[in-house]
Amino acid sequence: xxxxxxxxxxxxxxxxxxxxxxxxxxxxxxxxxxxxxxxxxxxxxxxxxxxxxxxxxxxxxxxxxxxxxxxxxxxxxxxxxxxxxxxxxxxxxxxxxxxxxxxxxxxxxxxxxxxxxxxxxxxxxxxxxxxxxxxxxxxxxxxxxxxxxxxxxxxxxxxxxxxxxxxxxxxxxxxxxxxxxxxxxxxxxxxxxxxxxxxxxxxxxxxxxxxxxxxxxxxxxxxxxxxxxxxxxxxxxxxxxxxxxxxxxxxxxxxxxxxxxxxxxxxxxxxxxxxxxxxxxxxxxxxxxxxxxxxxxxxxxxxxxxxxxxxxxxxxxxxxxxxxxxxxxxxxxxxxxxxxxxxxxxxxxxxxxxxxxxxxxxxxxxxxxxxxxxxxxxxxxxxxxxxxxxxxxxxxxxxxxxxxxxxxxxxxxxxxxxxxxxxxxxxxxxxxxxxxxxxxxxxxxxxxxxxxxxxxxxxxxxxxxxxxxxxxxxxxxxxxxxxxxxxxxxxxxxxxxxxxxxxxxxxxxxxxxxxxxxxxxxxxxxxxxxxxxxxxxxxxxxxxxxxxxxxxxxxxxxxxxxxxxxxxxxxxxxxxxxxxxxxxxxxxxxxxxxxxxxxxxxxxxxxxxxxxxxxxxxxxxxxxxxxxxxxxxxxxxxxxxxxxxxxxxxxxxxxxxxxxxxxxxxxxxxxxxxxxxxxxxxxxxxxxxxxxxxxxxxxxxxxxxxxxxxxxxxxxxxxxxxxxxxxxxxxxxxxxxxxxxxxxxxxxxxxxxxxxxxxxxxxxxxxxxxxxxxxxxxxxxxxxxxxxxxxxxxxxxxxxxxxxxxxxxxxxxxxxxxxxxxxxxxxxxxxxxxxxxxxxxxxxxxxxxxxxxxxxxxxxxxxxxxxxxxxxx
Ligand code: ADP
Ligand code: MG
Ligand code: MG
Numbered sequence: 001x002x003x004x005x006x007x008x009x010x011x012x013x014x015x016x017x018x019x020x021x022x023x024x025x026x027x028x029x030x031x032x033x034x035x036x037x038x039x040x041x042x043x044x045x046x047x048x049x050x051x052x053x054x055x056x057x058x059x060x061x062x063x064x065x066x067x068x069x070x071x072x073x074x075x076x077x078x079x080x081x082x083x084x085x086x087x088x089x090x091x092x093x094x095x096x097x098x099x100x101x102x103x104x105x106x107x108x109x110x111x112x113x114x115x116x117x118x119x120x121x122x123x124x125x126x127x128x129x130x131x132x133x134x135x136x137x138x139x140x141x142x143x144x145x146x147x148x149x150x151x152x153x154x155x156x157x158x159x160x161x162x163x164x165x166x167x168x169x170x171x172x173x174x175x176x177x178x179x180x181x182x183x184x185x186x187x188x189x190x191x192x193x194x195x196x197x198x199x200x201x202x203x204x205x206x207x208x209x210x211x212x213x214x215x216x217x218x219x220x221x222x223x224x225x226x227x228x229x230x231x232x233x234x235x236x237x238x239x240x241x242x243x244x245x246x247x248x249x250x251x252x253x254x255x256x257x258x259x260x261x262x263x264x265x266x267x268x269x270x271x272x273x274x275x276x277x278x279x280x281x282x283x284x285x286x287x288x289x290x291x292x293x294x295x296x297x298x299x300x301x302x303x304x305x306x307x308x309x310x311x312x313x314x315x316x317x318x319x320x321x322x323x324x325x326x327x328x329x330x331x332x333x334x335x336x337x338x339x340x341x342x343x344x345x346x347x348x349x350x351x352x353x354x355x356x357x358x359x360x361x362x363x364x365x366x367x368x369x370x371x372x373x374x375x376x377x378x379x380x381x382x383x384x385x386x387x388x389x390x391x392x393x394x395x396x397x398x399x400x401x402x403x404x405x406x407x408x409x410x411x412x413x414x415x416x417x418x419x420x421x422x423x424x425x426x427x428x429x430x431x432x433x434x435x436x437x438x439x440x441x442x443x444x445x446x447x448x449x450x451x452x453x454x455x456x457x458x459x460x461x462x463x464x465x466x467x468x469x470x471x472x473x474x475x476x477x478x479x480x481x482x483x484x485x486x487x488x489x490x491x492x493x494x495x496x497x498x499x500x501x502x503x504x505x506x507x508x509x510x511x512x513x514x515x516x517x518x519x520x521x522x523x524x525x526x527x528x529x530x531x532x533x534x535x536x537x538x539x540x541x542x543x544x545x546x547x548x549x550x551x552x553x554x555x556x557x558x559x560x561x562x563x564x565x566x567x568x569x570x571x572x573x574x575x576x577x578x579x580x581x582x583x584x585x586x587x588x589x590x591x592x593x594x595x596x597x598x599x600x601x602x603x604x605x606x607x608x609x610x611x612x613x614x615x616x617x618x619x620x621x622x623x624x625x626x627x628x629x630x631x632x633x634x635x636x637x638x639x640x641x642x643x644x645x646x647x648x649x650x651x652x653x654x655x656x657x658x659x660x661x662x663x664x665x666x667x668x669x670x671x672x673x674x675x676x677x678x679x680x681x682x683x684x685x686x687x688x689x690x691x692x693x694x695x696x697x698x699x700x701x702x703x704x705x706x707x708x709x710x711x712x713x714x715x716x717x718x719x720x721x722x723x724x725x726x727x728x729x730x731x732x733x734x735x736x737x738x739x740x741x742x743x744x745x746x747x748x749x750x751x752x753x754x755x756x757x758x759x760x761x762x763x764x765x766x767x768x769x770x771x772x773x774x775x776x777x778x779x780x781x782x783x784x785x786x787x788x789x790x791x792x793x794x795x796x797x798x799x800x801x802x803x804x805x806x807x808x809x810x811x812x813x814x815x816x817x818x819x820x821x822x823x824x825x826x827x828x829x830x831x832x833x834x835x836x837x838x839x840x841x842x843x844x845x846x847x848x849x850x851x852x853x854x855x856x857x858x859x860x861x862x863x864x865x866x867x868x869x870x871x872x873x
Contacts, residue, residue, distance in 0.1 A: 004046040005064045007071065008039055008239075013315075018043045020235030022094030025335050032314060034307060035331050038075045039089070039239030040068040042207065044096060047233035050211045057208060065207070066200075069238070076240050081199040085122060086115035088132070088241040090277075091206040093213060095234045098336050099222050104143040104213045106206045107276060108136035108241060112197040128246050130176035135276060137183045137195065140202065144209040147190050155182055168285075169274060203238070210236045218432040225439060242331045244324040245276045249297065252277050252324045254452045255290050255304075257312040260320070260340045260460060261399060261451075263347025263519075267291070267308060269321075270450050277324065277333070280452060286469060287450050300330050311335050316358050317366070318348055341399055341460050342367075342374040350519040353526075360526050361870050367523065369837040369864040374400060375520060376551070376856050380498060381512040388496065388505040391484050394445070394470025396502035397456035402443025402465040403496040403508050406489055408477045410437025417441075424495055426482055428475045430455040438464065443497040445504060447473045447482075465499035473504070515550065516859065524552060524859055527866035533843065534850035535861045536612070538830060540564065542603035548855035552862055555612035555699075556604070557763065557852020558830035561679060562620050564600045565593075571625065572639055578622045579640075579650045583674065590678040597679060601686035602694075610697035614763060614830070614852075615683060616742070617676045617716075619705040621664040623654045660777050665706025669716055676704075680720045684727035684735075691733050701738040703763060708745035710754035717758045740826070744768035749814035756821035763852075764811055766831025766839075770798050773807045799832070802839035812846055828852060837864035844868035 011019050011027030019027065023041035030036045046061055073079055078087035088110040111119070111133045120129035141147040156168070159179055165171060171179065187195045196202050213219060214234045223230060244252035253271025258264060270287035272279055273296065280287050294301040304323065307330070311319045320338035324331050340348065349363035358366075380401040404422030407413045410433065416423035417440035425441040427434065429448045438444055438458055443465035446455045450469055459466030474483045480491040489495065496505040516524060536557035537548030541564070545556060565574045570593060577589035604613060627633050628651070637647045656662035669676040683700060690696045702720055707713045717739045724737065739758075743749050744765030752762070771777050778799045788794045795801075802808060818825050828850040833839035835853025840861055843851050845868070853861050 001060060002045065004043050004049075004061050005068050006041050006043065007068060008036060008041070011041065017096055017232075018045065018235070020044055020094030020096055020237075021098050021336055022092060022334055023235045023237050026237065026239070026333075028314075029311075029332050029335060032310070034310070035329075037240045037242050037331055037333070038072060039237060040072065041094070042236040042238070044233040044235045047211050047214060047235065048231070050208075051233070055208075055212070057204065062204070065203075065238075069203075072238070072240060078240070080110055080203075081112075081115060083114045083118035086110055086118050088115075088119075089203070090237075090239050090241055091203065091210060092237040092239065093210040093234045094237055095214070095228075096232045097226075097228050098339075099219060099226075099228070104210055105278075106136070106139045106143050106209075107278070108132040109140070109202050109206060110199045111136050112199065115199070123246065125246060126173045127176065128243065130173055130180065131171070131245055132243070132276075134176055134180050134183060135278075137180065137187070139278075140206065141183075141187050141195075143213070144205050145187065145191055147187060151186065152183060155179070155186060207236050210234060218435060221435055222432075225435075239333075242324050242326045242329075242333075243276070244272075244326065245274055246327055248273055249328045250274060250324075250326050251293075251297070252280060253287070253290065253293070253322075254280050255308060255321050255323070256318060256338045257308045257321070258318045258338075258344070258348055260318070260338050260344050261396065263340070263344035263351070265348075265351060267305065268451075270452055277322065280450070286448075286471075287452075297325065297328060300325055300328055303330050307332065313357070316352070316362075318344075339457065339460055342371040343399060345371060346375075346523050347519045350522045361530070363523065364527055364530060364863070364866050365870060367863060369860045369867065372520075372860055372863065373857075376514060376859060379511060379514060380496070381510045384509050385498075385505075388507065388509050390503050391487070391489075391495070391506050392470050392472040392504045394447075394467040394473070394502045394504065395451055395456070396498075396500055397451055397453075397468035398444075398459035398464060398466035399499040400443065400465030401496070401498055401500075401509075401511055402441075403494065403511070404442040405492050406482070406495055407437075407441075407491055408475070408480055408482075410434045412491070413437035414440045424497060426473070426475055427455075427477065429453060430458070443467070443499065445470060445473065445495070445497055447471060447475050459499075465497050467497045467499060467502050467504055470502070470504060516552070520859075524862055527863045528552075529866075530869045531862065531865035532869050533840070533848065533865040534828075535858055535865060536614075536828070536830075536850050536852035537855045537858050538834075538852050539604070539855055541600065542607045544855050545604050545607035548858055549607060549609075549611075551855055551858035553611075553855065553858045555614075555850070555852075556608060557614050557828055557834065557850060558703075559604060559613055559615045560619065561597070561600075561616060562618055562624075564597060565618075565625060567596070570596050572636075574625050575627075575636060576640055577675070578625055578654070579642075579647065586672065586674055590674055594678050594682050594685075597682035598686045598689070601683055602689050605686060605690050605698045605700075606694065606696060608698075610699060612699040612701055614701040614703050614740075614761075614828075615679075616703045616705050617666075617679050618668055619665050621654075621656060621659040621662050622668065623651075623656060623659060626651050626654060660771065666704050666712045666716055667706065669704075669719070670712060673716075673719055676716060676719060677723050680723040681727055684724050684733075685731070687735050687737075688727065688731035688733040691735070692731075698735060699737075700735070701740060701761060703761075704739070704741045705765070706745060706768070707741045707755060708747040710751065710757065713741055713755055713758040738826070742768075742830070743811070743814050744772070744831075746772055746810055749810040750817075752814040752817035753821045756818040756825055759818075759825070760822075761826035761828070762814060762818055764814070764827075764829040764831060764848075766802060766807060766811075766829060766833045767799065769810065769831065770803060770807050773810060774798060774803070801836055802831075802833040802842055804839075804842050808842060808846070815846060815848075835861050837867070840864040841868040841871065845872055 008027045008030045013028035016024040019041045080087045090107045092105045116133045120126035138152045142149045251273040255269025259268040269290035272287045318338045322334035352358045404424045413423040426445045446468045456468045494508040496509040536555040537553035538558040539545040573592040580586035738760040740761030741759045742765040827848045830852040834851035835857030
């Protein structure tokens with residue numbers, strides 16, 4: 001028979017897939033001799049079995065659970081449901097990959113009308129006993145019976161008003177007894193039967209609820225956002241309770257071994273005296289900073305500090321630790337690798353290498369490439385920030401800069417985002433139901449809760465700017481407004497948040513660029529030591545080229561020349577060229593464009609200073625350059641001295657049924673060779689200028705788009721070479737250059753051996769290659785791709801993450817056949833996939849020499865390339 005239950009002493013951290021993260025780490029802490037309350041874990045396999053058996057807990061499993069419960073009774077010397085000395089337990093979910101706040105936990109299970117009396121007598125602390133009981137009813141009802149927590153909060157608030165009490169801790173035994181009666185009546189009314197009192201029933205119902213919580217909507221959304229597979233299942237931990245709510249020498253808290261926001265090597269956390277676990281994270285009372293524990297309970301604090309050091313050394317990574325103190329005795333309830341911001345991740349990784357705790361490779365592998373995106377985006381413009389007016393200050397819960405319009409519900413934020421409006425989510429406190437709004441917002445502001453509140457933890461995980469616990473802000477969600485003093489901010493008003501300082505500003509504040517320095521620079525340099533892929537950027541102008549170089553790009557992998565055409569000064573000549581009736585007229589228009597293009601190339605070459613630059617000749621359908629509205633056509637007609645009707649007819653004629661598959665790319669140059677000729681001339685004249693006037697080196701690669709047939713490339717390569725030769729003669733400049741092609745039409749991949757006769761390099765244009773291989777365009781796929789993802793036809797949007805099986809096969813074929821003709825052929829990718837980590841890993845494996853991506857993704861690509869090299873060693 002399969003073993004479905006493990007005592008903590010039977011497990012270890014390696015057993016995470018079976019025991020879940022929480023269970024495996026509780027076992028591990030026990031193993032290394034730390035004080036962990038005893039308990040056992042029901043495996044993730046048991047959860048998966050539960051789903052396989054149509055949500056039935058099979059008798060074998062139940063028997064096993066009760067067997068381990070007996071052992072727990074022996075170990076603790078207490079009895080489950082025993083009045084004289086009741087064993088109370090927590091029932092805690094624990095998935096393989098931590099999903100903070102996403103799943104459910106019930107504390108103090110085992111209490112009922114009788115055992116509560118026993119507990120009160122035994123501890124000589126009736127207040128504690130009844131406080132625990134009312135908490136149990138609340139949590140059990142929420143998790144198992146589906147009665148929302150706030151209903152109980154409301155009942156408690158009413159009672160507090162009735163007796164004029166301000167804090168939960170002011171409730172006396174009699175108040176609590178009264179409260180419990182009201183709670184129970186409330187529950188009975190809702191479920192039409194009494195609150196379950198038999199401890200074993202309570203336990204089995206809770207286990208079932210934890211299994212069920214694996215598939216609650218917020219857990220599903222969380223897994224979706226974080227790419228966590230749905231079939232992992234959750235384990236359930238049953239653990240004997242320890243009590244932080246036994247008075248002023250008891251308490252509970254959460255601590256990180258290093259600062260999860262900045263990475264600073266200093267214990268960071270919060271605790272509350274006379275409280276139970278949930279109180280700290282729920283943000284109900286504002287907790288104390290962890291170091292204050294040093295004054296209040298100095299001995300326990302010292303012990304705790306040394307435990308945190310042991311844990312960090314043992315796991316060789318920053319730990320996020322939950323603990324409880326029961327009458328000055330310390331207990332550990334959880335440890336896990338702590339979530340951190342990108343900034344903290346980098347700082348810690350570099351520090352840990354310098355401290356000798358981990359190797360460089362480990363440090364590199366620990367940083368999530370996508371996460372560093374947070375660091376590459378603009379921060380507030382300093383000058384504008386200095387002039388902006390601060391309206392309130394809260395806790396700097398998650399760094400970053402956010403500016404947007406205020407909204408008070410998750411739905412409104414999501415709706416705003418759909419409409420292209422930047423939104424800030426403002427709430428009293430957030431709960432897991434707010435996930436969608438948190439994801440779609442620019443930033444989050446809460447008025448309650450500490451640095452480990454739900455809002456803070458989740459925002460840091462997402463790399464979203466968050467200011468939490470901003471007490472001055474009074475949120476009136478129902479009135480769609482918040483107040484600060486006597487000022488009112490309504491839905492739709494602009495505010496700005498600084499997640500580094502906790503300041504909240506009035507109005508919109510412009511943002512500014514970032515630069516690589518300190519630990520970020522170190523980790524990037526280490527990444528460069530390991531990676532074998534070259535990283536280039538897609539840049540169409542000197543400004544982008546400059547950003548790319550700043551972020552470490554080693555060249556330009558795609559310079560799209562058409563973007564240069566849209567400039568106001570040039571577009572008229574471009575249009576003139578398109579509508580010209582004969583070659584002379586076209587040539588005249590092209591002659592006007594040539595100096596502009598030449599100037600553009602000089603600018604880019606200057607920025608790139610000798611690094612390779614791949615210039616793609618004109619690609620989009622000509623129609624894209626023409627005016628469409630009658631009014632615009634009329635005004636162009638005036639400019640070009642043309643009759644409206646005539647011009648309109650030309651515009652109509654150029655319209656295509658399917659422009660993506662129409663007259664574009666190299667097909668333009670097959671019909672109008674003058675265009676590529678002008679572009680080539682502009683490139684080589686720019687090279688001459690760089691050589692003679694500027695004395696800067698250049699390394700140009702000329703790239704022909706949309707080739708599907710060897711002949712196309714043969715003709716156009718010839719054209720480029722002849723033109724280059726002409727300019728060379730005229731200007732007497734010698735320069736090495738390459739001519740190559742994009743591989744973006746499936747046929748090109750299939751006949752790559754022929755294509756390679758004329759191409760010195762292949763650059764995979766995976767945007768078009770994906771469209772043409774899958775047979776749908778990126779622009780039209782929006783209508784169905786969501787449903788395709790829901791039905792798991794695609795795991796990810798194939799335009800974001802390379803379809804390795806399909807499109808990837810074509811790439812492999814192209815490489816293999818291309819090398820048959822030209823073994824030394826240079827290979828790269830310039831589609832958007834060139835900046836996506838899993839696609840970069842694929843590019844590494846199939847032997848490309850470089851990836852090219854947007855300038856802002858260059859550091860992500862450098863890191864992902866290093867990880868690919870390490871992973872595939
Ligand atoms: P989550 O995964 O949401 O943090 P946990 O299972 O860790 O849920 O439990 C919620 C809170 O209850 C935590 O603060 C935890 O420390 C506390 N807790 C859990 N089990 C016990 C226990 N046996 N004794 C005391 N407190 C507990
Ligand atoms: Mg926990
Ligand atoms: Mg293309």
